[in-house]
Amino acid sequence: MRNVSIKDIAAAAGVSHSTVSRALRNSPLLKPETIARIQKIAQEKGYTASAAARSLVTRRTQTIGVVVTTIADPFVAEVVSGIEEAANEHRYSVFLANSNAEPEREMNVVRSFAEHRVDGIVVTSSRVGALYTPMLSSMQVPIVLVNNQHPGEFVHSVMIANFEASRQATGLLVELGHRRIAYLGDRFGYQSDSERFAGYREALDCAGLAFVPELVSHGDGRPEGGYEAMKKLLALPDPPTAVFCYNDMSALGALKAIREAGLRVPRDISIVGFDDLFVAEYAEPPLTTVRQPRRQMGRLAAEILLKLIQGEQADEVLRVPGELVLRQSTAPPPCPEPR
């Protein structure tokens, strides 16, 4: 059964289809009673405009594409939630595509977005494939990145203020009295890792603490990597009394390593994470960490994108502040053993 079109309504109302079109868009060219009459008929017939036909002539699809490495990543999911929310408020719909960081899927994503003529794109994947960058930008639409590790050739992005947040987090450990503070980083050379590391260094400097290279260990951003990296730190002759971790996932692994070593958090060692993933709250002990306003970041990215679509100016790199969330994985350092 065909969908009812503007012409069917025109026939029913005894007017031309142009008039119907205008009536449905509340054109001031029509007299109010005509508008009301036509809208009533449209309502009765259960009319729904065809986005395809409309966008064919308006050259706007009211649609944005969102690429993610995988929506199964809770971090990404919340960002997308914010994007979708903001888009919806502006009557935009979102196409979701997972790239899985696979070149083939990345091609599919580009093709799909191009064919559907999305008005703009938000990329929420830490890594964008090299070959895929030029393809994305070749399709003449605005693009906004969220927390991207290689913003390189793109202009617009929304990012967490890594440096400041990291300095603040490390600062907390300093204030608690720690003097041997380790940095458990990420080994992939991401921009966020170097920024967080820089914040860590800065906090040490401010406190007049010397930087000790042995106190830096690298994981892989996941619990397994954090676990191994923490074991190395624990094996030092003089282990740290506090560890600032690149992210919560690493911190989870670190917690496990510490537990297995028979030590207690925060009594023996303090741990600070980064992200405030849901699990941070339910770790044992609940993790002190830096909250990233993920949903908000998604909203902002969408709003910047929508501005760009309207042809307006928008922030090029927007830094949003993190928030230090105090839980129970941080405490003053243990008293030196009495001797």
Next chain:
Amino acid sequence: MRNVSIKDIAAAAGVSHSTVSRALRNSPLLKPETIARIQKIAQEKGYTASAAARSLVTRRTQTIGVVVTTIADPFVAEVVSGIEEAANEHRYSVFLANSNAEPEREMNVVRSFAEHRVDGIVVTSSRVGALYTPMLSSMQVPIVLVNNQHPGEFVHSVMIANFEASRQATGLLVELGHRRIAYLGDRFGYQSDSERFAGYREALDCAGLAFVPELVSHGDGRPEGGYEAMKKLLALPDPPTAVFCYNDMSALGALKAIREAGLRVPRDISIVGFDDLFVAEYAEPPLTTVRQPRRQMGRLAAEILLKLIQGEQADEVLRVPGELVLRQSTAPPPCPEPR
């Protein structure tokens, strides 16, 4: 700058646009060299077909709509990941829409899907608003539900085999030697709760254990509710030695309540969850739970939907088995206090 169309290519190749259309679709009506020549030109000009124009005439959009309450729910996100994956393999794109369980947004979702003429819909939200059910079904497209609590008027759905999984999980506790096994359920009357409860009852019956009403307590499916419900159980004169929880979220709350009561898991009390959320693995202790093959369920839902779109038959209610994952929150009951 306009996108290059089929006509531009026709002009460049000195043929009619119909020929180009055929060439791009590898029609056997054209001779191979013409096809090759035209495809080459299309390639050079960076041609991308317009999905809008195409779907206007084919009456197919190669698009499916996915409604979720919120993509920020990790459970949902993984299901969606599976849906998107399967859809992509069949060259379908997905529209993602969050309903947030708000009537207004639900209306928006329906409008948006209707206007975009999606070929089918997957609903991954535990609750579908009453008013919104008829709207969805009014738009003449196939619909598949995933783990929906009120499948009511819809025909097709994919669900976890609650009863069997729950019986098995409770059975584990029985085998470990527990005799006072509690059920920490959900209070909203969801179908999954009653099915899981039924499985629990069945396992008790099989083991010849009497059902004790006091050993049933209700949370709200979230940690807070689980926490409160567990406190009630702990306050009993003769508390349970094991608890089977409606889901992992409730179990997390239960773990917290137990910790606060100064008891240890699993030494004093065993806990089993349901879902195998990511956090289950990193809870303290790591949680024994029932894994739901979320991604797989998403894939299946998409595949059923795609079959329906092709006009084929498909399973009406597909039950997928859960998998009991043994971790460290379960052990034999404590020895009775020596006296």
Next chain:
DNA sequence: ACGTAGAATGGACACGTTTGCGGAACGTCT
């Protein structure tokens, strides 16, 4: 050389919408 079957291609319309332009109806002013 000519008719013809079959292969290859073009013409035209349709899909559903928006919009510039022109025209009819109506009222107002001189």
Next chain:
DNA sequence: AGACGTTCCGCAAACGTGTCCATTCTACGT
């Protein structure tokens, strides 16, 4: 009464593609 300005509406073209039908071209058999 005629000129003119408004108000309201219809006509037609356009967006990019698919496809039926008609037409041209090619090659073949006689």
